[in-house]
Amino acid sequence: MKECEILFTGAVGAGKTTAIGCIGEALPAMTDALNVDTSVATACTTVGLDFAELTLDTGNRLCLFGAPGRSRFDFLWKLLVRRARGVVILLDNSRPDPLADLHMYLDVFSYDLPILPCVVGVGRTDTHVAPSLDAYAGEIARKGWAFPVFGVDVRRKDDVMLLIGALVARIEADTRGSARIPCRTPS
């Protein structure tokens, strides 16, 4: 039996727990606590990690881990990313400076991202149109990467599927050839 672990990380309130709960086959293991931070509009917040799994027809398993969003848990992010085959960065366009959030996650995972498939999902783009998805792609390109960027509503299973599907395709691209091109030098 094989396992493939995917890490969901991203800003507080971006919907990591919701996304994992959306596609897990059973009730996910969650460590949510009542949110007392009034600066973030979410009733609960993850204080440990979220976990859900999907068992495939071959018996293999897809394991989904959700890292807590608060930066004081960054030691946990680095532990979780070590075993991950791919990472989903979820961002919230309604936050004061979502591009700064993006940069923070790109920096935190800068050691892993050159070899780790990654996709970026941006939430609440319907109510907060700026920054645009192109702006996110531009910031990522400045780091020398070309990660997929999607506008998503993590309450919708299709949107979460899109993120996972994109990540699986990237993992697939990694496994279907030997001549992986090294990461470009950031401009």
Place this chain on the structure above:
Amino acid sequence: MQISAEFRDSEGSVCESHFRRRDRWSHTEHFVDMPDAGRQGVRAFERAGVSSLRLGVCKLPEAEVAVIRTIIQLYATDGTFAWTLVGESPYDALLVDASVTQAESSELTHMVSSMRVFSWEESSKRVHALERPIRADRLKRWLDDTELALRQAQSSEMVADEQSMMKVEVSNSVRFMLLRWPSALLLRNDLDKVHMAILLSQRALNAIELADISGLPLSQCIAFIQVLRVAGALELHVTPGAMARSQEAGEFKALRRGGFGRSFINGFRRRLGLGEP
């Protein structure tokens, strides 16, 4: 491209006309014949988006220049007439009096890069030969023919350019990789395009490799790469021939090896309802 014609007067003096196409792509010039077949079709097609053609004159008497200018101004009231008389290069066509000296002719040849000069006997048999005195109907017919020749040469070169681009996209020595994730407007939530973009974001591929890995038709992959190239979203990785063949062999070996396990990934796809490639 340059086409030449002549004016001749009743005494047999001739006025040469040199026609050169400003080449926007290859900076090369070609002579073309003007086939009769398909003229009207090409003309109608081109005139759907009429662009101005520049006619120049050289060494013609002032009176003839005034006549030509007047004729062109009159025809210009018709919205489909493409020519304007201009005083400076670049020219699409240049009318030159045949009385120019050999030295002047050489200078013109140098300026226009290549020149075809018709003799009097030859010109009288040519459809685009011009005789003195200048007549509006003859000049108009000749300008129309010249325009047609220019447009045909232009479209045939565009086809050649497209074929050349396609050769690049399927070349073993040239591969493409995404510089940045394409705009949402370009992808339009098309899952095939998203899949191709994902593959190109992860590694440098040519169109054949992209089609092989994605399972999508080669024509679709070529078209998508062309769109991305036009959008400036791709960077080229050029590999010398021998190295490209070696790299290609390595790629296919890896494809057969399967690394992480195709069955595992296909299992994800089935479980998530994503379908198999």
